Amino acid sequence: MTSARHNRADRHAVVLVGNPNVGKSSLFSALTGARQKIANFPGVTVEAKLGTTRFENTELSVIDLPGTYSLAARSPDERVAIDALLGRLEEVPAPDGVVLVLDASSLDRNLYLGTQVLEFGLPAVVALTMVDVALSRGIRVDTARLSQALGVPVVEVNVPQGRGVEELKSTIHRVLHHPGKALELPFPAEFRQAVDGLYGVLCDLSVDLGFKPTRPEAMRLLVDLGGPLHDEVRQAGGQAFDTKLAEFRARAADGRGLALVEANARYGQIAAWMREARQVSAPEGRTLTDRVDAVLTHKVWGSLVFVVVMGLVFQSIYAWAEPLMNAIEGAFGWLGGTVAGWLPEDAAMLRSLVEDGVIGGVGGVLVFLPQILFLFLFIAILEDLGYMSRAAFLMDRIMARFGLSGRSFIPLLSSFACAIPGVMGTRVIEDRNTRLTTVFLAPFMSCSARLPVYTLMIGAFVPKQTVLGFLGLQGLVLFAMYWVGVLAAIPTALVLKKGILRSRVTPFLMEMPSYKLPRPRNIARVLYERGGSFVKRAGTIILAVSIIVWAALWFPRSDDITRAHEQRREAARAGHAATLAAAAEAWRQGMTGPELEADPAVAAALADMRELEATDKAARDRDETEFGHDETALAEAQRAGRAAYESSLLELRRRHRGALSPAMQMLAAEQELEEGLAAIDNDEAAAHAENSWLGRAGHVIEPAVRPLGWDWRIGMAAIASFPAREVIVGTLGTIFSLGDVDEQDEGLRGALRNARDRDGSPLFTLATGLSVMVFFALCCQCAATLAVMRRETNSWKWPAASFFYMTTLAYLGALMTYQVAHALGG
Amino acid sequence: MAATLAQLKPGQSARVTDVRGDPVLQQRILEMGILPGTDIRLVRVAPLGDPMEFAVLGYNISLRKSEAECVCVETA
Amino acid sequence: MELAVVMVAVGIALAFVGWRVFATLRVARGAGCGGCGSCKPGPTAAGS
Numbered sequence: 001m002t003s004a005r006h007n008r009a010d011r012h013a014v015v016l017v018g019n020p021n022v023g024k025s026s027l028f029s030a031l032t033g034a035r036q037k038i039a040n041f042p043g044v045t046v047e048a049k050l051g052t053t054r055f056e057n058t059e060l061s062v063i064d065l066p067g068t069y070s071l072a073a074r075s076p077d078e079r080v081a082i083d084a085l086l087g088r089l090e091e092v093p094a095p096d097g098v099v100l101v102l103d104a105s106s107l108d109r110n111l112y113l114g115t116q117v118l119e120f121g122l123p124a125v126v127a128l129t130m131v132d133v134a135l136s137r138g139i140r141v142d143t144a145r146l147s148q149a150l151g152v153p154v155v156e157v158n159v160p161q162g163r164g165v166e167e168l169k170s171t172i173h174r175v176l177h178h179p180g181k182a183l184e185l186p187f188p189a190e191f192r193q194a195v196d197g198l199y200g201v202l203c204d205l206s207v208d209l210g211f212k213p214t215r216p217e218a219m220r221l222l223v224d225l226g227g228p229l230h231d232e233v234r235q236a237g238g239q240a241f242d243t244k245l246a247e248f249r250a251r252a253a254d255g256r257g258l259a260l261v262e263a264n265a266r267y268g269q270i271a272a273w274m275r276e277a278r279q280v281s282a283p284e285g286r287t288l289t290d291r292v293d294a295v296l297t298h299k300v301w302g303s304l305v306f307v308v309v310m311g312l313v314f315q316s317i318y319a320w321a322e323p324l325m326n327a328i329e330g331a332f333g334w335l336g337g338t339v340a341g342w343l344p345e346d347a348a349m350l351r352s353l354v355e356d357g358v359i360g361g362v363g364g365v366l367v368f369l370p371q372i373l374f375l376f377l378f379i380a381i382l383e384d385l386g387y388m389s390r391a392a393f394l395m396d397r398i399m400a401r402f403g404l405s406g407r408s409f410i411p412l413l414s415s416f417a418c419a420i421p422g423v424m425g426t427r428v429i430e431d432r433n434t435r436l437t438t439v440f441l442a443p444f445m446s447c448s449a450r451l452p453v454y455t456l457m458i459g460a461f462v463p464k465q466t467v468l469g470f471l472g473l474q475g476l477v478l479f480a481m482y483w484v485g486v487l488a489a490i491p492t493a494l495v496l497k498k499g500i501l502r503s504r505v506t507p508f509l510m511e512m513p514s515y516k517l518p519r520p521r522n523i524a525r526v527l528y529e530r531g532g533s534f535v536k537r538a539g540t541i542i543l544a545v546s547i548i549v550w551a552a553l554w555f556p557r558s559d560d561i562t563r564a565h566e567q568r569r570e571a572a573r574a575g576h577a578a579t580l581a582a583a584a585e586a587w588r589q590g591m592t593g594p595e596l597e598a599d600p601a602v603a604a605a606l607a608d609m610r611e612l613e614a615t616d617k618a619a620r621d622r623d624e625t626e627f628g629h630d631e632t633a634l635a636e637a638q639r640a641g642r643a644a645y646e647s648s649l650l651e652l653r654r655r656h657r658g659a660l661s662p663a664m665q666m667l668a669a670e671q672e673l674e675e676g677l678a679a680i681d682n683d684e685a686a687a688h689a690e691n692s693w694l695g696r697a698g699h700v701i702e703p704a705v706r707p708l709g710w711d712w713r714i715g716m717a718a719i720a721s722f723p724a725r726e727v728i729v730g731t732l733g734t735i736f737s738l739g740d741v742d743e744q745d746e747g748l749r750g751a752l753r754n755a756r757d758r759d760g761s762p763l764f765t766l767a768t769g770l771s772v773m774v775f776f777a778l779c780c781q782c783a784a785t786l787a788v789m790r791r792e793t794n795s796w797k798w799p800a801a802s803f804f805y806m807t808t809l810a811y812l813g814a815l816m817t818y819q820v821a822h823a824l825g826g
Numbered sequence: 827m828a829a830t831l832a833q834l835k836p837g838q839s840a841r842v843t844d845v846r847g848d849p850v851l852q853q854r855i856l857e858m859g860i861l862p863g864t865d866i867r868l869v870r871v872a873p874l875g876d877p878m879e880f881a882v883l884g885y886n887i888s889l890r891k892s893e894a895e896c897v898c899v900e901t902a
Numbered sequence: 903m904e905l906a907v908v909m910v911a912v913g914i915a916l917a918f919v920g921w922r923v924f925a926t927l928r929v930a931r932g933a934g935c936g937g938c939g940s941c942k943p944g945p946t947a948a949g950s
Contacts, residue, residue: 069857105885139884224853225849260861263856263857267864293870294870302873347904389888393877397872509887509893512888541918548915
């Protein structure tokens, strides 16, 4: 890797450098039009982002670096900035110039980084942002004097109003054609000499190092302790280099800390410049941010607002998303039916692939889109406002008890909806070890995909009763399931943070940015991007996995099973015809079944009877939703409904006289046939499933899941759920002979209750149900989370560790739960 | 023992005299502009007593109590 | 005919998953991704 710059004349690259939260990302978007996440939180961008723009005939690549307060390179993360400036990053063009983004409202701190960057001597332009914010605080910056002091052009930029962007482009274009001049600050003589000496030593080692060192790097090496550059140089220069470095450090320090020498020189020079180039007209009063913060971080009000805000986030995710989710479910049901209608009647395999595999799989995942959008809507608004820093401020003390930082709180909270945004949200955590710990903990939070599993198991096996007079036992168990994950996460955090991921210090040191109004366009963009990538994933990798899982459950297809069930279907139809014939004979001697069906009097009675049944069912459903939470009221409503049904029936009997009896028999026979055929379909599906590759694999793993109180069917459903845990509901439904049923279906709950083990005892007991729930609470059954963990940690080590740790923990937890609950007689 | 930032009362201003503690933490505090001679004011303390928010050089920064204890100050 | 359609679908699915796995492993070793385009990689580094 060299820093050679052989970009052609019509093609240049510049790098954006600046503190976090100065509007760098918005400037990047304004320059390049590239879509990128912008948020009002320090450090939201971690990777370098690239975009291109044109000026006249020149193509300009723009590199956006993570916001940073300093070029000090104490860790590999921090070194990215220097490497990008020197063109040493792969896949990022070597910059021909720098755009230094400075916040006019806090210029001193911004210029600390600014002086470090200008020492590299690249052609540079200053983009001065937040000038309006500064003015509102009575701070006026003289750009001409600032430009003179720094030796580079200064352009005022206001991205929301679109001012200054074109001027910035033309200024960049202008400076790129002149060589830059390195800024020289009045460091103490001993310090300067030590940097020069160290620079000489580095240059001598440049062949072994494999790159040409620069003077600013020599300064970083001198001042920063334990940086990655030091490790590299030590490899090249050996023990002898360390001795020399110690000598240089001792000479330069002059009894004081080197960091202090550097900071004194920089801030001293900055203060001198500011006396010339800045006027502060009004004494600093209470800003709007201060007044808002007086409430939002207040002992009582702050905590109250915090609880309400978090409650709102949960409310929106669980409740507001519900109607949208139902609509999506309905849309996919309709789509499945429509598509199935297009396919030839006899193409059962293709229909199953489309309905169960493609639409079932992709639809099942897309149902979660509203939840994801609601979560990101809230996160985007809160980030844009600047509230996230306040949440971290409020929670830091509690998180610190577990060795975490306040910044870990928001990602972990998001993980209750979905671990994926949670893991991505850990980018705001500066300290690498704290960040890794938080990434590791995120999948322990009970995400929304676990909810269907809990609802199903609790509905089937936890009795509907109240404890302590007012608490519902079912709700209590659900609440407990959420705590299982949290309680497992706490010791994990302690072990990680006190053990392998111990940080020397976990500095909190967080800038509290001023509040800003959320930008609707930015929020819309975040939602569009997040929603888009989610839909895209569902349409690609999840679609592919769904098809593969479907194939594993379909093949090999046994014709014997199909034939046997076809015979049962024919028997059922014959039974129906016989019942019909008997009813015809009973009504009128010598009448046959088909004649009965054609009889107009009976047909009229049948139509009325169907209508009555439909009205009654609708009334029962309405009562269920309206009074479901109140058993006495529900019983009362059901009694009233029953009475209404009886009186309507009497009325019909009067109207149709004798024709009502055969009509009722026909209706009953029809329902019986329908139910019978559905049961045969399900039996067939179950038999095929057992015979499939996935089914056979289930038998192989059965000994392993026996101690958890499971049989092969539960084990198989659990294994099929490893790519995505919500798969278990559909899989259990198929396996327990009920086809595709959702968690609200009383039928699946009933089927689970009625399911028998091979010895005839009930397969599911309360102990089994609890063991399944604990397993799902602790297991990392989500391929997407593991993939995101890899991307965010840039290593397979973490997702692999997480997978094995959580699977082991889930197995042991389920084992313990089952054995204890079983012993207690559950 | 000299006074530290951690001992300030909300609203109280002081001048930094020294920054101590772990070298890496020291460097980070210095980079943020909290260095000898700078004026700094405690804005507020989080509800649980930690961390603390300070105003320095025209912006606000929050430090943990343990970090604030590394910064020695003199009050006017 | 029906079997052929299903086989092609499953084949494409397997190939896609295989490609993604391969691409992820390549990224893990520090190479560029398979190129889904969603992350907009820029021009390659000059001089590297």
